[in-house]
Amino acid sequence: MATGRTHRPATRSRGIPEATVARLPLYLRALTALSERSVPTVSSEELAAAAGVNSAKLRKDFSYLGSYGTRGVGYDVEYLVYQISRELGLTQDWPVVIVGIGNLGAALANYGGFASRGFRVAALIDADPAMAGKPVAGIPVQHSDDLEKIIQDNGVSIGVIATPAGAAQPVCDRLVAAGVTSILNFAPTVLTVPDGVDVRKVDLSIELQILAFHEQRKAGEEHPDGAAPPAAAREESDESADQGPDGDVPAVMPA
Amino acid sequence: MATGRTHRPATRSRGIPEATVARLPLYLRALTALSERSVPTVSSEELAAAAGVNSAKLRKDFSYLGSYGTRGVGYDVEYLVYQISRELGLTQDWPVVIVGIGNLGAALANYGGFASRGFRVAALIDADPAMAGKPVAGIPVQHSDDLEKIIQDNGVSIGVIATPAGAAQPVCDRLVAAGVTSILNFAPTVLTVPDGVDVRKVDLSIELQILAFHEQRKAGEEHPDGAAPPAAAREESDESADQGPDGDVPAVMPA
DNA sequence: TGATGTGAAGTCTTTCACAGCG
DNA sequence: CGCTGTGAAAGACTTCACATCA
Incomplete structure (x- = not known):
């Protein structure tokens, strides 16, 4: 985790x-x-x-x-x-910052469940100067130059990274240096952090790949060609939680 | 049920x-x-x-x-x-439908990692008639009335649910009835599906709560001193450490 | 020589099944 | 009597450590 x-x-x-x-x-x-x-x-x-x-x-x-x-x-x-x-720990208030206000970051900022339980979006941060000042979900986006100050002024200890993969590690490093000790990473990349910092990742791509794996199996077992099916082709269901990292891989296919 | x-x-x-x-x-x-x-x-x-x-x-x-x-x-x-x-199973093509084109659904549709690897957004579906026809990420949104037909016409076996919580189970049921056997659920609700159907869920709120739990512990274990110094990320002792002081105020609960 | 592949050991998680309390 | 709480057993996952082989 x-x-x-x-x-x-x-x-x-x-x-x-x-x-x-x-x-x-x-x-x-x-x-x-x-x-x-x-x-x-x-x-x-x-x-x-x-x-x-x-x-x-x-x-x-x-x-x-x-x-x-x-x-x-x-x-x-x-x-x-x-x-x-x-x-x-939900009986206390947790100010959170979201870094990277693109499609996903904006969607997260607008997500109701965020504020619902102890979590409060304290600030939105983006590297694009053109975004600065623009309100998203009613909160003005601030420029990443001020990241450290924003973290400290708001006493933020939880950061959400929704930047492109390439920017994630540098952003992570700055967040950690500024005092953030918990990170929720939506960027499709593995983050390296010092001990004492928790990182959880959410990765669409990984989840889909896991589903594809099982899906492929179902297809293969369902109608095993023209032979007799091995038992019934069922299994699994349920749900799951979890995180997931990774993110970008074009399909290569050598011999 | x-x-x-x-x-x-x-x-x-x-x-x-x-x-x-x-x-x-x-x-x-x-x-x-x-x-x-x-x-x-x-x-x-x-x-x-x-x-x-x-x-x-x-x-x-x-x-x-x-x-x-x-x-x-x-x-x-x-x-x-x-x-x-x-x-x-990434050497084959996986047509995917996204149901619920709100902030999140749109962000997902625009997410590059989607198409990159064998996954292809075959259709976007939303219950709002006003959305119908509107292109999102270059793909016209279709009305949910046609969900079954869309699934079948495109041979979709993987569905992504990005609807509000209340709509998720009904949408899930329809997807499954139409032939979908793998579901990625972004709605904050538990989905019930028949055996043979896989569900994976991605839940921002849950992830944050897990982080909060650990964050709370860090603050409490830090230096059993006064306030917790921000920048210095203390680490958590590895291994065991069964003993977690955490003498929280014995709470009395609200009636 | 150097890194894979893997039994075996260790750890964490789930499930069983039932004692015990309200 | 019903349902919780929990030892104990089963199972899954991780880590160790080293035989093995290119």
Whole structure:
């Protein structure tokens, strides 16, 4: 998931497994929906279904947080929402900067889910002087010359990189030097950061390639030519989360 | 709601571990960069560094594909590019539809990495009649009434959902019914699909929350001192470190 | 000689299955 | 009685370390 390139070992966080941390937002979303419907309690079974995981996993996950349920009853929705929010650090405000206000950066700036939970777009930064001052999603774009000052003035510790691949590492370096310790990278490139800095990547291209891999398999197994199909051609489904790096590769095809 | 959730057994595809599949695109990207620089061969060490993984992992990953290296020398770049491309199914054309042409959908449509590698945006679909006919990224948006026909006419098996959360499941259902078997979901919601359909999700909000979790820990563990110094990125102790002080204020929850 | 390929060991994650509490 | 919480078992993934071979 993240952290310095210098392969960091198991980054267990305060005893909570990374896999569990990655699911907490999922649970939180499901719980929030229940909360809005004024549902008072949920069983692990119900909540698990809503979050798309199995109930044993969910209970195990929650066990890392503490014993927040009631046997024979389930979990108190409001209480759990609060506990998970706190665990995730969402009870505080996180100013975020987005660097690279192109199509994607602008879409991210406009994305509602951003501001929704503790995250606040503190500034938009772009290297193009022509963009400076132009408002995007109601926020004026600032020039990257002022990146360091912007980070410091706003106490930003989370940065989102939505620049072209080539600009990503330099931007990353500047963000880190200015004090950013968490980066969400949308550029199709691997970022190198010092220890203590977390990087998560989101990469359309990688996700598509993974889908293509499975898709190819399905096609191959479905109707195996004219022979008898090996069992049924099913499997997998479910959903997944995760990050994904990489990005650009023309299809070459030597012999 | 068929939650065919009954544990899908395999997490492996054709003997290739899922974790490995997820890294192949990374290797491919690194290899392509080398190829463009006309580098003839790479060692596992070099390639691993470029892809941001460790060399043992990379060698193990490649071992699932076959023995494509030469002892004492390394891997032939062009040959590996081809082998991985083939394994990922990138030697064929994958028509893709994007449903939901809002800020994000439009950004995705414009994203170059899309078309670059075997993936081709076959159609853009939106529910807003006002969008119909309007070209985005040079492709005219079509109305969702015609979704099924569009899927079938173009032989689409991969769909990208960039609609608001509420529309995602219905759109997903229609895509699947029309023949789509792989879905990349950008909507912040859990999709339920029948077995045999793959879903991968990309969720900004979840990624940020995961970062916030770690960020919060850094701040708390830093120097159990006063305020947290920004610039100096402290590192997290690797390994174990089970003990996370984090004596957060025992929270009382909101009623 | 030098780097791959790979059993084996180690670590993390998921799942099972049931004790135990409300 | 129902559902949580959790040891224990199973499984997946990573890392080690070295035999192996070009």
